[in-house]
Amino acid sequence: MSFPKAEDILAASQRIASLVHHTPVLTSISIDKMVGAKLFFKCENLQKVGAFKYRGATNTLLQLSPAQLKQGVATHSSGNHAQALALAAQLHDTAAYIVMPSNASESKKEAVLGYGAKIIECEPTLDARETTLKQIVAETKAHFIHPYNDIKVIEGQATAAKELIDEIPQLDYLLAPVGGGGLLSGSALSAYYFSPSTKVIGTEPTGADDAYRSFNSDIIISSINPKTIADGLLTSLGTKTFPIIQKHVSQILTVDDDMIVEAMRLIWQRMKIIVEASAAVPLAALMQNAHLFKGKRVGIVLSGGNIDLNRLPFKA
Amino acid sequence: MSFPKAEDILAASQRIASLVHHTPVLTSISIDKMVGAKLFFKCENLQKVGAFKYRGATNTLLQLSPAQLKQGVATHSSGNHAQALALAAQLHDTAAYIVMPSNASESKKEAVLGYGAKIIECEPTLDARETTLKQIVAETKAHFIHPYNDIKVIEGQATAAKELIDEIPQLDYLLAPVGGGGLLSGSALSAYYFSPSTKVIGTEPTGADDAYRSFNSDIIISSINPKTIADGLLTSLGTKTFPIIQKHVSQILTVDDDMIVEAMRLIWQRMKIIVEASAAVPLAALMQNAHLFKGKRVGIVLSGGNIDLNRLPFKA
Numbered sequence: 001m002s003f004p005k006a007e008d009i010l011a012a013s014q015r016i017a018s019l020v021h022h023t024p025v026l027t028s029i030s031i032d033k034m035v036g037a038k039l040f041f042k043c044e045n046l047q048k049v050g051a052f053k054y055r056g057a058t059n060t061l062l063q064l065s066p067a068q069l070k071q072g073v074a075t076h077s078s079g080n081h082a083q084a085l086a087l088a089a090q091l092h093d094t095a096a097y098i099v100m101p102s103n104a105s106e107s108k109k110e111a112v113l114g115y116g117a118k119i120i121e122c123e124p125t126l127d128a129r130e131t132t133l134k135q136i137v138a139e140t141k142a143h144f145i146h147p148y149n150d151i152k153v154i155e156g157q158a159t160a161a162k163e164l165i166d167e168i169p170q171l172d173y174l175l176a177p178v179g180g181g182g183l184l185s186g187s188a189l190s191a192y193y194f195s196p197s198t199k200v201i202g203t204e205p206t207g208a209d210d211a212y213r214s215f216n217s218d219i220i221i222s223s224i225n226p227k228t229i230a231d232g233l234l235t236s237l238g239t240k241t242f243p244i245i246q247k248h249v250s251q252i253l254t255v256d257d258d259m260i261v262e263a264m265r266l267i268w269q270r271m272k273i274i275v276e277a278s279a280a281v282p283l284a285a286l287m288q289n290a291h292l293f294k295g296k297r298v299g300i301v302l303s304g305g306n307i308d309l310n311r312l313p314f315k316a
Numbered sequence: 317m318s319f320p321k322a323e324d325i326l327a328a329s330q331r332i333a334s335l336v337h338h339t340p341v342l343t344s345i346s347i348d349k350m351v352g353a354k355l356f357f358k359c360e361n362l363q364k365v366g367a368f369k370y371r372g373a374t375n376t377l378l379q380l381s382p383a384q385l386k387q388g389v390a391t392h393s394s395g396n397h398a399q400a401l402a403l404a405a406q407l408h409d410t411a412a413y414i415v416m417p418s419n420a421s422e423s424k425k426e427a428v429l430g431y432g433a434k435i436i437e438c439e440p441t442l443d444a445r446e447t448t449l450k451q452i453v454a455e456t457k458a459h460f461i462h463p464y465n466d467i468k469v470i471e472g473q474a475t476a477a478k479e480l481i482d483e484i485p486q487l488d489y490l491l492a493p494v495g496g497g498g499l500l501s502g503s504a505l506s507a508y509y510f511s512p513s514t515k516v517i518g519t520e521p522t523g524a525d526d527a528y529r530s531f532n533s534d535i536i537i538s539s540i541n542p543k544t545i546a547d548g549l550l551t552s553l554g555t556k557t558f559p560i561i562q563k564h565v566s567q568i569l570t571v572d573d574d575m576i577v578e579a580m581r582l583i584w585q586r587m588k589i590i591v592e593a594s595a596a597v598p599l600a601a602l603m604q605n606a607h608l609f610k611g612k613r614v615g616i617v618l619s620g621g622n623i624d625l626n627r628l629p630f631k632a
Contacts, residue, residue, distance in 0.1 A: 024340040026362060029419075045588045046342060114346075151450030194612065270383030272361045272590040309581065309628075 045305030059156030181241030361621030375472030497557030
């Protein structure tokens with residue numbers, strides 16, 4: 001398999017530039033002091049639909065032919081990719097069919113419906129998702145856009161790290177959360193091409209540590225019944241993301257849910273931005289392994305900010 | 317009384333540039349669609365200490381003589397100005413004496429102590445505040461920096477609107493909340509000098525509508541027992557802020573607490589940033605008077621993001 005090249009990521013950046021937010025990089029003196037490092041937060045929680053996923057969805061959609069666009073797009077997701085694809089499709093006047101498990105929260109369904117997509121419910125199993133998606137694609141001829149295991153999606157996600165690197169030179173480390181690996185593999189490629197001295201570290205909840213186990217055993221070991229508050233990271237690595245991660249990521253750090261909630265609260269309290277639990281995983285992993293980062297310049301991709309304000313994980 | 321001139325605001329911008337965050341301007345497609353206008357949010361909630369107040373405190377402190385700095389600075393405030401002055405003083409290695417009412421929340425006291433300031437408690441009355449402050453100033457010879465009724469403070473606060481205007485040309489309106497009037501008077505001057513076609517509107521909670529009443533009767537009418545969830549706006553206009561507002565603000569809109577909470581929730585949910593109730597007042601006023609802003613380009617200063625995560629005003 002051939003990896004995306006530097007020019008592919010540059011092309012993706014240019015392709016989506018006018019459609020995505022160029023998100024700000026924020027810093028916090030008080031968090032820096034607390035952890036003893038200099039942190040630069042790339043705020044993809046402030047991206048459209050509240051997550052980096054809008055980059056990959058947009059980059060893929062823009063490369064469909066007029067004939068493909070006429071048939072619409074489809075995916076299975078109960079999370080940020082669903083919203084991202086729904087909005088991207090809406091703005092391109094094409095239909096979006098989103099297969100969602102019947103137990104997805106009302107707020108997530110509402111968000112997707114709000115962007116004009118059609119929801120097709122299925123049983124909450126991976127099998128049911130895939131079968132239902134196949135049916136929908138067969139019926140509608142819609143183009144399936146995978147949440148992460150797709151080269152164009154990876155190239156789109158890579159553009160967030162690319163922007164961070166362009167703005168903040170000489171990062172010693174770049175940390176990203178890892179679920180299916182779209183963001184991490186894209187970030188690793190951007191660092192490799194545009195800031196080769198920056199080490200890229202994947203960060204993962206202990207309760208969904210398939211990337212950690214896969215990375216250290218050189219085969220994809222999928223999670224079985226993963227359990228973590230970071231519900232954007234329940235998915236396992238894919239055949240396209242794993243080889244990139246194996247080659248260009250220097251290590252995977254895991255961290256417990258308690259520390260994830262602490263990091264999440266710290267970001268809310270000190271930085272005045274809303275991040276979902278998954279987005280707090282890199283800071284949590286850094287806090288748990290502070291000795292590794294003493295005095296270093298560390299980039300962190302804050303992946304998303306979609307939370308249910310009625311169900312906050314800290315006392316509130 | 318002579319107002320700050322364009323060159324004074326430019327000088328303040330340059331003076332504080334390396335010490336304050338150049339905060340981002342964020343937009344939201346979904347909120348724009350909801351209100352039928354194009355909104356540009358200047359995110360002073362992402363400023364150091366989580367509020368625009370850091371601009372005025374820094375601008376004033378930087379103009380003290382070495383002899384003055386040696387004696388320290390003092391103020392009375394239980395809010396964002398206290399934190400702003402505490403941090404600015406800490407970074408300049410000078411003492412800060414903050415007079416706070418004995419009923420100020422623990423979280424506010426902790427924040428001020430965290431920046432290394434000394435807290436002097438007093439009875440929760442305006443009289444006690446002023447008497448205690450006078451005593452402290454007499455004892456320590458510290459320089460009193462008023463939360464808003466000070467030309468250098470006003471010039472500092474003006475720099476936020478200046479940055480917004482520089483970045484987003486041709487605003488039809490600029491909305492800011494008004495308490496003591498430091499932010500509103502500064503914003504009005506920046507618009508007058510740097511974007512004269514932009515109309516500046518002050519926005520205020522109905523339960524603390526002294527600016528509305530003062531503006532419409534041409535004398536300062538102070539609030540008596542103001543009551544609103546927007547607790548940063550309880551103070552009344554000052555002798556230095558009022559004349560600027562009279563001359564350069566086109567109108568004051570008031571809005572109820574229910575709408576303030578709705579606007580606050582909308583900003584959290586859609587923009588993924590944390591704003592305090594006071595910062596949501598301009599959007600709330602705009603939502604309540606949407607017909608005035610149909611199709612217009614509107615700048616909004618989000619004044620601050622300091623809230624107690626354990627006491628959120630919406631069900632959470």
